[in-house]
Amino acid sequence: MGLLIRNKIVILPLIVGIVLLLIGLLILSLNFNSRNENNLLNIAKSISSDFTDQNNILITNNIITNYSNNSLINVYHPKSWLTSRWVNLNYDNFDIYNHDKFSSEILSNLSISKLSGTPIQILIPHIEVNSAVENLKVISIDGMKSFDSPKNIVGRIPNEFLGSTDATGWYFGHLESPIKGEGNVFQELPNIANAIRNGDVVYIHLIGENYQLVYEAYSSEEIHEDDLIIFNPGLDIIKLVTCSNRPFYDYRFIVSAKLIGEIKK
Numbered sequence: 001m002g003l004l005i006r007n008k009i010v011i012l013p014l015i016v017g018i019v020l021l022l023i024g025l026l027i028l029s030l031n032f033n034s035r036n037e038n039n040l041l042n043i044a045k046s047i048s049s050d051f052t053d054q055n056n057i058l059i060t061n062n063i064i065t066n067y068s069n070n071s072l073i074n075v076y077h078p079k080s081w082l083t084s085r086w087v088n089l090n091y092d093n094f095d096i097y098n099h100d101k102f103s104s105e106i107l108s109n110l111s112i113s114k115l116s117g118t119p120i121q122i123l124i125p126h127i128e129v130n131s132a133v134e135n136l137k138v139i140s141i142d143g144m145k146s147f148d149s150p151k152n153i154v155g156r157i158p159n160e161f162l163g164s165t166d167a168t169g170w171y172f173g174h175l176e177s178p179i180k181g182e183g184n185v186f187q188e189l190p191n192i193a194n195a196i197r198n199g200d201v202v203y204i205h206l207i208g209e210n211y212q213l214v215y216e217a218y219s220s221e222e223i224h225e226d227d228l229i230i231f232n233p234g235l236d237i238i239k240l241v242t243c244s245n246r247p248f249y250d251y252r253f254i255v256s257a258k259l260i261g262e263i264k265k
Contacts, residue, residue: 096203096214096261104261106213110235115168115213122154122171123205126195127188129154129173133206136172150174152183162232168259170230175242175249186242190253193220204238204257212265215257222253235259 096102119133136147136155147157150172157170173186195202195217202217215238222244233239236259245251 099263101264102214102261103264106262107236107259110259115211115235118156118159119206119208119213121205121207123207124202125205126200126202127191129185129188131173131185133171147172149180149182150185152185154185157230161230168233168235168238170233170239170241172241175244175253186240189240189242189255190220190244192217192255193253196220202257204240205263206238210265212263213259214261214263216260217255217257219256220254221256222251225250225252228252228254 118135121131122133123130131154133154133156134150135158136150138145138158139148140146147155149155154171154173156172159169162169173189174183175187175189176184192202196219204215204217206213206215228241233256238257238259240255240257242253243249243251244253
């Protein structure tokens with residue numbers, strides 16, 4: 001009897017010890033699993049972060065790629081990426097293709113009838129030009145016929161001198177006129193050269209009674225006045241001209257622009 005009691009006394013602590021050991025192992029197992037879950041969560045966050053960074057790299061690469069091809073019209077110029085220039089973007093100056101009334105249908109069936117009539121207004125938002133347009137008058141100087149200079153407006157070579165009846169042609173404006181006081185409507189026109197070089201898009205709007213044509217500047221040049229030859233540039237091209245080479249003004253700065261569509265009224 002005494003032996004049985006002693007055996008029970010020895011076995012009971014052993015059982016209690018085994019139970020406590022099992023409880024301890026269970027707690028350690030739960031803590032380990034919890035730490036593993038946290039580690040997995042952190043790893044998942046890291047992967048998600050890395051994936052996001054890769055997406056950002058891909059997006060940036062796409063922007064750079066788009067800017068380098070013909071679809072640059074739909075993305076911002078690189079110098080806008082780190083500035084607030086994009087806040088002030090407007091369709092007239094930067095993204096005419098997204099204007100709700102812009103259409104390029106006219107290009108598929110370009111004809112004189114669609115371009116007939118002298119424009120009455122010219123807009124060049126990039127250099128803040130908003131001017132009336134009038135045909136230049138023919139005057140006689142020392143028995144020689146010549147065109148009168150545009151006075152505070154943009155002057156246009158009349159159609160009859162170009163052998164056409166359409167809105168395209170040559171448009172002249174003063175760079176400055178300190179003596180005669182005839183305005184400086186094209187004072188900023190030479191800046192278009194830098195704009196084209198930098199990849200900025202420059203639109204020219206010619207507005208008539210029944211149309212608003214949109215052109216995009218694509219080239220510029222500077223030549224001596226004696227080398228200037230007036231010709232019919234065709235249905236889809238216009239030429240903008242002003243004086244250059246201060247103080248002699250014996251050179252002409254010329255911007256060429258191509259028709260890209262119209263703003264439907």
